[in-house]
Amino acid sequence: MTAVAMGNILGDWPPGARGVFIRTFAVPGQGSDPGGREEEMSQELFAQRRSIEQVEEGTELAPRFDEQGLIPAVTTDFATGELMMVGYMNAAALRLTIETGQAHYFSRSRQALWRKGETSGLVQHVRELLIDDDQDCVWLRVEIDGGISCHVGYRSCFYRRIPVGSAHAGETPVLEFTMRDKAFEFEEMYPGQPNPTKL
Amino acid sequence: MTAVAMGNILGDWPPGARGVFIRTFAVPGQGSDPGGREEEMSQELFAQRRSIEQVEEGTELAPRFDEQGLIPAVTTDFATGELMMVGYMNAAALRLTIETGQAHYFSRSRQALWRKGETSGLVQHVRELLIDDDQDCVWLRVEIDGGISCHVGYRSCFYRRIPVGSAHAGETPVLEFTMRDKAFEFEEMYPGQPNPTKL
Structure with missing residues (x-):
C-alpha cells in the first residue's frame, strides 16, 4: 500500500533540490508496496542488463x-x-x-521504504556512492549526524568480534565486545516501535 | 552433491593448524549440497536464537x-x-x-563452497572477523596475497562511482571509474571458467 503526496513530505531537502517532487511514503503498518508503481518509476531510471561487458566495464547504471x-x-x-x-x-x-x-533503505522487517534518521535524527549524508562489478551491491561512504548508526545504540552495528584461527576449531565461538559505550537504549530512541531484529 | 576426503585437500593450511580435518569440497558442476550433512555439522557449532537480548547483547554466536x-x-x-x-x-x-x-564463501553462481584464492592465489587472510547486531551479516578485515580482490581484475570490486545529488534527479546516472588499472583479465586468470556475473 502506497500513498502519494506532492511536495516536501519528508522534510530537510538538500539546498540544491529543485521543483516539485512526486513522492511516495509508507503508510505505517501497511508496507510501501515494494513491487508497485513507485518501483516501476524508479526502475525506469536504470539501464537494462544486456551483456557482461556492459555490466562490468560500462558506465550505465544497471543494478540487479x-x-x-x-x-x-x-x-x-x-x-x-x-x-x-x-x-x-x-x-x-x-x-x-x-x-x-x-x-534511504528498505526495511525488511517493516517492509517499508525508510530514510535513515527520520526517527532518530541520525541522518546519513552520502559523500560517495559506488557500485560493484556485477552491479548487485552498493557502497555508501557517509557522514552521519550524531555519528551513530546502530539501532542498539552502539556507534556501529559491528561491535562484536568472532575469534578466528585453528585454536578455535570445533568450539562454539564466544563473541568479544569491541565497544561497550552505548549512546542510547532502543526503547528511548524509538518509543513504541518494534525491535527490527528477527529471531 | 558433496564429496568427503580426509586430510589437507586444499593446500596451504595456516601454520597453527592441527590434526586431521574431514573436509568436504564441491564436485565441479554439481554444487556443494548447501542443505546437506556438511551444513548440519556446521550449524551445530552455532547457538540457537532464543531472544533479542541474547542475539544483540550476548556473547553466543547465533547467526541467522x-x-x-x-x-x-x-x-x-x-x-x-x-x-x-x-x-x-x-x-x-x-x-x-x-x-x-x-x-571462505559460498558462490551463488556456481552453488559451491569456495575458498577465496584457490584458483587465483589471491588468498584472504582474516585479521579480524566481526558480526552485526542482529547477527545476519559478518565483516571480514583481511590481508590479501597479491592485494587484489575482484574477478574482473581491479583491486576492489567497487571501481565505479554513482553520481549523487539533486542535480542528477531524473537523469539516468552515468558511472565514473575510480580506478583504471587492471592486474589481469578474467579469461587469463580463470581459464575455462564461466564468468560469475549473471545478467
Missing part, C-alpha cells in the same frame, strides 16, 4: 535486484572507513539516495 | 542465515579500510573461515 527486489547496501564512515551497517535498498531507495544525497 | 542458507559477508582491506568485495557464506563457509583464518 534480487527476487525480493532488493540490493545489499554497505555503509562505511567517510572519515574513518569503519563499517557502520549493512542494509538493503529497493529501486526507490536507491533512486532517492541518488537524488537526495541522503541514505 | 536467509532462506537460501546464506549470510552476506563484507570484506575490507585490513590496512586501508577499503571495501574489497561483498560475498555470501553458508554455515560451512563461516565455520571454515573461523577455523582456518582464510576467507
Whole structure:
C-alpha cells in the first residue's frame, strides 16, 4: 500500500533540490508496496542488463535486484572507513539516495521504504556512492549526524568480534565486545516501535 | 552433491593448524549440497536464537542465515579500510573461515563452497572477523596475497562511482571509474571458467 503526496513530505531537502517532487511514503503498518508503481518509476531510471561487458566495464547504471527486489547496501564512515551497517535498498531507495544525497533503505522487517534518521535524527549524508562489478551491491561512504548508526545504540552495528584461527576449531565461538559505550537504549530512541531484529 | 576426503585437500593450511580435518569440497558442476550433512555439522557449532537480548547483547554466536542458507559477508582491506568485495557464506563457509583464518564463501553462481584464492592465489587472510547486531551479516578485515580482490581484475570490486545529488534527479546516472588499472583479465586468470556475473 502506497500513498502519494506532492511536495516536501519528508522534510530537510538538500539546498540544491529543485521543483516539485512526486513522492511516495509508507503508510505505517501497511508496507510501501515494494513491487508497485513507485518501483516501476524508479526502475525506469536504470539501464537494462544486456551483456557482461556492459555490466562490468560500462558506465550505465544497471543494478540487479534480487527476487525480493532488493540490493545489499554497505555503509562505511567517510572519515574513518569503519563499517557502520549493512542494509538493503529497493529501486526507490536507491533512486532517492541518488537524488537526495541522503541514505534511504528498505526495511525488511517493516517492509517499508525508510530514510535513515527520520526517527532518530541520525541522518546519513552520502559523500560517495559506488557500485560493484556485477552491479548487485552498493557502497555508501557517509557522514552521519550524531555519528551513530546502530539501532542498539552502539556507534556501529559491528561491535562484536568472532575469534578466528585453528585454536578455535570445533568450539562454539564466544563473541568479544569491541565497544561497550552505548549512546542510547532502543526503547528511548524509538518509543513504541518494534525491535527490527528477527529471531 | 558433496564429496568427503580426509586430510589437507586444499593446500596451504595456516601454520597453527592441527590434526586431521574431514573436509568436504564441491564436485565441479554439481554444487556443494548447501542443505546437506556438511551444513548440519556446521550449524551445530552455532547457538540457537532464543531472544533479542541474547542475539544483540550476548556473547553466543547465533547467526541467522536467509532462506537460501546464506549470510552476506563484507570484506575490507585490513590496512586501508577499503571495501574489497561483498560475498555470501553458508554455515560451512563461516565455520571454515573461523577455523582456518582464510576467507571462505559460498558462490551463488556456481552453488559451491569456495575458498577465496584457490584458483587465483589471491588468498584472504582474516585479521579480524566481526558480526552485526542482529547477527545476519559478518565483516571480514583481511590481508590479501597479491592485494587484489575482484574477478574482473581491479583491486576492489567497487571501481565505479554513482553520481549523487539533486542535480542528477531524473537523469539516468552515468558511472565514473575510480580506478583504471587492471592486474589481469578474467579469461587469463580463470581459464575455462564461466564468468560469475549473471545478467
